[in-house]
Amino acid sequence: MSKRNFAFLALFVALAAFAANPKYVFLFIGDGMSVPQRMLAEEFSKQIGRGPLTLNSFPMNALTRTCSANALITDSAAAATAIACGEKTKNGQLGVTADKSQNLESCALVAHRDGGKKVGIITSVTINHATPAGFYAHQPSRGLLYRIGLDLIASDFEYFGGGGFSGQHDKKDDEQYKGNLYDLAAEAGYTVVRDRESLLALPADTPKALALYREDSLPFAIDADPNQPSLAQFVAKGIEVLSNDAPNGFFIMTEGGAIDYRGHANDAAGNLREVLAFDDAVKVAYDFYLQHPEETLIVTTGDHETGGMTIGFAGAGYGLNLMVLGEQKCTPESFQKKYQKAKEANPALTFDEFKPVFTEFFGFRFDGDEKNVMFVKPNELQDLQQAFDNGKVGQACKLLLQSKAGIGWSSGNHTALPVYTTAIGCGAELFSGIIENTDIAKKMKALVIAE
Ligand SMILES: [Zn+2]
Structure with a gap:
């Protein structure tokens, strides 16, 4: 190969690599959302004139296996670890290997450290719950909620939105007690906002924000009144804060956590409304994608199925x-x-x-x-x-x-049904076929690093 051809090839590879890596990355996880939950909400949405779900409209898709290191039926901690870090661990464990000997790195951490991206973690349930925690925590048990909160502050990620610390923010009897988590977050430079008005008024140039609406999960979508912040509003604010002064863009993980709760309760009407609220949040990201189509990737998935829902x-x-x-x-x-x-x-x-x-x-x-x-x-x-x-x-x-x-429902717990992953935008073509939940993290880690 001549020097000139080589130079062209190098340029082509550089451009291809540049084109392959998105500046803005969204990962949406519907907790307990598999094909039945997606399709029930889709049919309902069409029948009420809301139209098909945005999250079902993306061109790339992959059937995704969900088993954990020790069980065909995963819990949310092992699933979050797999989706975030790319390695299967045992049910109940967060961000550590199956034998608990080593901490695992999440794609959010890689995006932050190696990609120079700002990072946001958003959920409709509590912020130290298993799914969001999989992206920033390393704990042998998902039940160590106070310590998970300490890991959250130590992550130094720029934006956290959703419900609070599950009533564990001031657990004085914890051996690792260092203080009230909200105070510790403020000391670490986080602007702490606890209500809808402060959330909506949060300036875009806030360097680090902890926007936790209340101590518990957000109200269920079917029960919520419009004066309460929606998951979509947390995502909109996240985009505003994280895209401000962000030369390398952002990585945002958003969990529709209450889909799972309504699955455990075998409540179809509540379940589909959680999926619709989740889809409203995906729609916010999709609108952003339409403004930055070359630089944005959106991936939606579930962590497992909950309830054994059947349509018929x-x-x-x-x-x-x-x-x-x-x-x-x-x-x-x-x-x-x-x-x-x-x-x-x-x-x-x-x-x-x-x-x-x-x-x-x-x-x-x-x-x-x-x-x-x-x-x-x-x-x-x-x-x-x-x-x-x-x-x-x-x-x-x-x-x-x-x-x-x-x-119908066949279980009050999770099932081993695979979930569905859909994707659109820059790098979306990587998400196809029949994959493992761990593949999502592996692909994400490759996509979120800086060029
Ligand atoms: Zn569950």
Whole structure:
């Protein structure tokens, strides 16, 4: 090869490498979100006129195996470690090898240290919960929430958004206690904001921010009022802060953590609304991608399936009425609380007097057209009446609505179903075929380093 040809080749390789590595990288993880959760939300979204999910519209996709080092069914800690660090560990462990002898490096750390990128970690649940923690913590147990909080501060990442420290921010009896986590974060240079107004007012030139709305998870999407910050707002603010004065761009991991909680609760209506809220957050990133298509990568995935959700079940035949899930206006748990309050206020409350509340929050009809899918048939009426008498209306309403919709569940826990990974933008072509969850981290680590 002549010197000149070699120079051209070197230039081509340099350009190709430059083109291959995105400046802005988004990784979205739906906790407990596999194909059924994606598709239930997609069908519902289309039927209500919201259209297909953004996260299902990306051109590249990969079926993704989720097993951990010691189990076919992973927990979120082992899954987060795999997706973040590229190595399988045992269930319950975070950012350490299976034998716990060594700490693992996450793609967020690599993006920060080697890529010169600003890093943001966002979740709809608590910030020291397993999935976000997989990107900054190294602990033998996901339960060491205070120490995970210390790891968060030590990460020096620029932006954290979502729920707080799970009530563990001032765990004085921890052997490694150093002080209140919020105070320690402030001492380490973080601007700490704890409410929606301060979050929205956070200036773009804030060097490091800890934006934790409250001590616990964000409210469930189905229960939330518009005055509370949404996952999408945390992502929008993250983009604002992390793209400011960022010559090497950013890496942002966003978790839809409550999808998993609604899966454990076998609550289809709550579950699909969490997926929609998650998709709203993906949409914010997608809008950013449209402004920077050559320099942006978006990857969406799940960490495992939760609940063994099926769209259609024995007894439902081929009939599905997914739209009826829109009748549910709160979680079954908060409906249960409404019932308890009503009972406390009026111990003599009767089933007939409570019927309008069933109708308001679950759409059940007790009179009118018997062919209406929401009409409560005699055997269903008996079940509801019994639940009212036994004080378990939340559970009964959820089950009745889901049997009308045609949604089934086979577990209250995680399952071994693979998840789906989709990608768009610079480097997206790497995400195809049947892959391991660890492959996501390996590809990410290659993509987030500086050229
Ligand atoms: Zn779970």
